[in-house]
Structures are given as structure tokens and as C-alpha cells.
Amino acid sequence: MTTLATPGARREARAPGATAAIVLPGAATLLGLMNYTAPIATLTDTANGLHAGTTARIWVMSSISLGLAASLLVVGALADDHGRRRLFSLGGGLLALSSVGCALAPDSLTFVAGRIVQGVATAALLATGLGIIGHTFTGAARARAAGIWGAMLGLGIALGPIAAAWLTQLAGWRLWYWVTVAASVALTAAARALPESRAEQRRGLDLPGLVTMVGGVSALLAAVTLGRTGWTRPSVLVLLAVAVVLLAAFVAVESRRTSPMLDLGLFRRPAFLLSVGGALVTGLGVIGLMSNLVTIMVSALRLSALDASLVLGVWSGVSYVAALQARRLPARWSSGLLLGAGLALSAVGELAMLGIDPGTGWERLVPGLLIAGVGSGLANAMLARLAVDSVPPQRASMGSGANNTARYAGAALGVAMVFAINTSSGTTPHAVTEGLNLSLIVSAVVCALGAVAAVPLTRRVTLAAEGERTVTRVLR
Structure with missing residues (x-):
């Protein structure tokens, strides 16, 4: 019996540049997340090399989040208007230049400035990469490609601290940034193989929206970063x-523009709410906790930075595998349902790590890390899928930008929350592990609430899809 391929399947199989549209966004995401997490394992060496004080150390860790979260939505909108491949290439070049600045930085101020620019460059790679996937593929092929992209998030988090710790032992903390330069140059050169795509109609530069959004997010993340040294300080307030x-001005501006940078009407779409809300919960309840775990293992469990990074690799490595395999799940299981399941598993895994004290071996963390890794991988794959499926095809990069803005703004808030909880009773090993146990509970509650909230939204997505199918049948 001969099976005829559908027109959609033929388009997917013959899409020009399809291989590059999977490989290069995946490689860019891997590099971006490795660089994002590298200081987790090298903070002490980096801070000592830059003669950084307490406040400067906080900025060394957090500065890339400011550039990333503040520019994701802007870059996504620009990519849709001016070309996703073009913005992808610019992002790769900017990452190379900013990494040179970090590698040569003589002091903490220069280094922090370089990391902020690295965040902007990483935003360009993440938003445009997922936008390229959303434009190039449809149907099952898009789900597979989005799953691979989501898997790179977990793999990047796994390899970043390990690679940075190893390179620091080999030749010092600056070597990681020279490696990033080389990788960024190679990525930029390879970007010529990507298919170019843009929206059929340009919306134009939304300058008021750009200024209010970038300024608002930057002020928020700066306040969150400085808040670790005291939330009642005048500068923080x-x-x-x-x-x-x-x-608030951004919302007011966007609601009145005919061609806004972010169409606020998208928030009436249950799928878009799942995409943005799920990303926010993932950043707040998962990335925030895991970003602090290496430091906690070093200070309280007395592991080396490399050993602690390898333990964290259990979680992120399993996340990578789970995201890759998510495409094998039954097609009748919706993205919203699987996102809720991923968040629920993350909550279970975090609760399974409870009971840590200074005398606990690292093995005690492994069962919880395994469970949470499956949950993170499943959530990452579904969030990548929702980011492009929940917006019109011509706005795929904007959808990716909104999704990732929520993820990394949530991560910045989560890191600050866990840091505050962990140090609330002091910095002795016993106090830190007490704080970790409380952080595990709080993070698990955040993930559980996200899983519960996903249920009614998923039902609304299903009802909306059934309604659209009914209308289509009537029109036919």
C-alpha cells in the first residue's frame, strides 16, 4: 500500500535550510546557556581576579540576566521586521566582541559591562533561533525541532559550569571567555546557511514601547540584584x-498603538498565557534554585566547584534527554498538559531533596535531581513549542522573545529569592543548609501552583481548538 505524503509534509521535508535551521539555533542556545551559567562555578576565581567586593560579586553573577531579560522582546520584534538571520548573525558577532571585553577586563566594572552586552547578544541568538524554527517548520517537524531547541537549554546548563570549572583549573577563569569568542565567530560564519525570514508587513520601530519596556525591566532587575544587600535601601526602593x-507606562503605550511591539491582545489567548506564565514559573521555581545549588554544595557540603558542577549535571543532563524524548509522547497529549506535568515533576523532585545538612553526602541529592530533571526537560520542550505555536507565524521571534523574557526575568527573581532565603540565618554550613531546605519548599510550591494553573488554561486551549475546527467544517 502506498502512502501519499500531505502537502504540509512535503513542505517540511523540502524546506530550504532545514538542517541549518535546527543545528544552528540549537548550537547558539547551547553556547548561550553555557556562557550564562559559567560563573556559577568560577565566581571565586573571577571575583579574586577582578578584585571584586561583595556588591561587585553579586553583579558578576547577575549582570548577564539584566541584558538578556531587558532585550529579548525588543530583539524578537526587530527580527520579525528586519530579518531573523540578520539579527542572529548580529547576535553572534556581538557575543564575540563582548566576550573579548570580558576576557580582557581589568576590573569588575568593565567585566560587568561586558556581561550585560553578552546578555543582549544572547537574547538575539535565543529569540531569533526559536523564531527561525517556528518559521521553517510546521506540524510534527516543528514539535521535533522545538524539542531539540528546548533540550539545548538543559545541556547548556549542564556543560557550562563543568567546562568553565575545568578551563579555570587548566589556565584560569579568562580562558572560558576566549573559548566563547572562538565559538561565537564560528557560529556567526555558519549563519550564512540559515534561511532568511521576516514578517510580510513591518510594524516599524515602537520607540515609546522600547524605551519603557527596556527601562522598566532594567530597573526591576537592578533593584532585585541590589536587593540582596538590603531590600530597604533607598536605591533599591x-x-x-x-x-x-x-x-505601567509600557502597558499603556502598547494598548494604544496600532502596531505595538507586544500585542497585548495575545494575553487573551490561553496558549500564550501558558507560554509566558509557564516560562515565568520555570525561571522563578526551577532556574532560581538550581543556579544557587553549586554555590551551596561548595560552601555547605565542601565539594569542589568542579565536583559540584558535575552533581548539578545530573539534573541538567536528564533535562536534556527528557526534552529530546518528549516528541515521542502521544500526540493527543496537549502541550499545556505536558507543561503542567513537567512543573509538577519539578516540584516533586525539589521536595525529594529535603533533609540536607552539612554531613549529608552529595548522593542524597541525586534522586530529587533525577525527578526534577525529567520535569525540567518536559517543561522546556513544551515551552519552546508553545512559544511559536501561540503567536501568528509572522511573529514567531516576538513570541520567543516574550517567552524567554518571562523565563529570565523569573530566573533573576528566583535567584534573588533563593539567595535571600539561604542567607537569612547566616552563612555557616548549618545555616546555609537550613536555608536550602526552606528554598526547596518555596520553589516546590511555586512549581506546584504553576502546574495547577496550567489545568484550566489547557482546557481553554482545547475548547478554542475545537471551536476553530467546528468553524472550519461549517465553512467547508
Whole structure:
């Protein structure tokens, strides 16, 4: 019996540049997340080399989040208008240049500035990469490609601290940034193989939206970063007030524009709410906790930075495998349902790690890390799928930008939350492990609430899809 391929299947199989549209966004995401997590394992060496004080150390860890979260939505909108391959190439080049600045930085101020620019460059790679996938593929092929992209998030988090710790032992902390330069140059050169794509109609530069959004997110993340040294400090309170005013202005501006950078009407779509809300919960309840875990293992369990990074690799490595295999799950299981399951598994895994004290061996963390890894991988694959499926095809990069903005803004808040909890009772090993146990509970509650909230949204997505199918049958 001969099976005829559908027109959609033929388009997927023959899409020009299809291989590059999977490989290069995946490689860019891998590099971006490795660089994002590298200081987790090298903070002490980096801070000592830059003669960084307490506040400067916080910025060494957090500065890339500011550039990343503040620019993701802007870069996504620009890519849709001016070309996704073009913005991808610019992102690769900017990452190379900013990495040179980090490698040569003589002091913490220069290094932090370089990391902020690295965040902007990484935003260009992440938003455009997923946008390229969304434009190039449809149907099952898009789900597979999005799953691979999501898997690179977990693999990058796994390899970043390990590679950085090993290179630091080999030749010092600066070597990682020279490796990033070489990888970025290679990625930029290879970008010529990508298919170019853009929206049929340009929306134009939304300057008021750009200024209010970037300013608001930057002020918020700066306040969150400085808040680790005291939440009642005048500078923190002023920054929080500025963030509230500017973000409120952004909403007001976007609601009145005919061609906004972010179409607020998308928030009436249950699938878009799942994409953005799920990403926010993942950043707040998962990335925030895991970003602090290496430091906690070093300070409280007395592991070396490399050994602690390898233990964290259990979680992120399993996340990578789970995201790759998510495409094998039955097609009748919706993305929203699987996202909720992933968040629920993350909560279970975090609770399974409870009971840590200074005398606990690292093996005690492994069962929880395995469970949480499966949950993270499943959630990452579904979030990547929802990011491109929940917006019109011509706005795929904007959908990716909104999704990732929520993820990394949530991660910045989560890191600050876990840091505050972990150090609330002191910095002795016993106090830190007590703080970790409380952080595990709080993070698990956040993930569980996200899983519960996904249920009614998933039902609304299903009802909306059934309604669209009914209308299509009637029109036929």
C-alpha cells in the first residue's frame, strides 16, 4: 500500500535550510546557556581576579540576566521586521566582541559591562533561533525541532559550569571567555546557511514601547540584584518605583498603538498565557534554585566547584534527554498538559531533596535531581513549542522573545529569592543548609501552583481548538 505524503509534509521535508535551521539555533542556545551559567562555578576565581567586593560579586553573577531579560522582546520584534538571520548573525558577532571585553577586563566594572552586552547578544541568538524554527517548520517537524531547541537549554546548563570549572583549573577563569569568542565567530560564519525570514508587513520601530519596556525591566532587575544587600535601601526602593512606573507606562503605550511591539491582545489567548506564565514559573521555581545549588554544595557540603558542577549535571543532563524524548509522547497529549506535568515533576523532585545538612553526602541529592530533571526537560520542550505555536507565524521571534523574557526575568527573581532565603540565618554550613531546605519548599510550591494553573488554561486551549475546527467544517 502506498502512502501519499500531505502537502504540509512535503513542505517540511523540502524546506530550504532545514538542517541549518535546527543545528544552528540549537548550537547558539547551547553556547548561550553555557556562557550564562559559567560563573556559577568560577565566581571565586573571577571575583579574586577582578578584585571584586561583595556588591561587585553579586553583579558578576547577575549582570548577564539584566541584558538578556531587558532585550529579548525588543530583539524578537526587530527580527520579525528586519530579518531573523540578520539579527542572529548580529547576535553572534556581538557575543564575540563582548566576550573579548570580558576576557580582557581589568576590573569588575568593565567585566560587568561586558556581561550585560553578552546578555543582549544572547537574547538575539535565543529569540531569533526559536523564531527561525517556528518559521521553517510546521506540524510534527516543528514539535521535533522545538524539542531539540528546548533540550539545548538543559545541556547548556549542564556543560557550562563543568567546562568553565575545568578551563579555570587548566589556565584560569579568562580562558572560558576566549573559548566563547572562538565559538561565537564560528557560529556567526555558519549563519550564512540559515534561511532568511521576516514578517510580510513591518510594524516599524515602537520607540515609546522600547524605551519603557527596556527601562522598566532594567530597573526591576537592578533593584532585585541590589536587593540582596538590603531590600530597604533607598536605591533599591527608588529602582522598584521606577520599574513600576515604566512598566505601567509600557502597558499603556502598547494598548494604544496600532502596531505595538507586544500585542497585548495575545494575553487573551490561553496558549500564550501558558507560554509566558509557564516560562515565568520555570525561571522563578526551577532556574532560581538550581543556579544557587553549586554555590551551596561548595560552601555547605565542601565539594569542589568542579565536583559540584558535575552533581548539578545530573539534573541538567536528564533535562536534556527528557526534552529530546518528549516528541515521542502521544500526540493527543496537549502541550499545556505536558507543561503542567513537567512543573509538577519539578516540584516533586525539589521536595525529594529535603533533609540536607552539612554531613549529608552529595548522593542524597541525586534522586530529587533525577525527578526534577525529567520535569525540567518536559517543561522546556513544551515551552519552546508553545512559544511559536501561540503567536501568528509572522511573529514567531516576538513570541520567543516574550517567552524567554518571562523565563529570565523569573530566573533573576528566583535567584534573588533563593539567595535571600539561604542567607537569612547566616552563612555557616548549618545555616546555609537550613536555608536550602526552606528554598526547596518555596520553589516546590511555586512549581506546584504553576502546574495547577496550567489545568484550566489547557482546557481553554482545547475548547478554542475545537471551536476553530467546528468553524472550519461549517465553512467547508
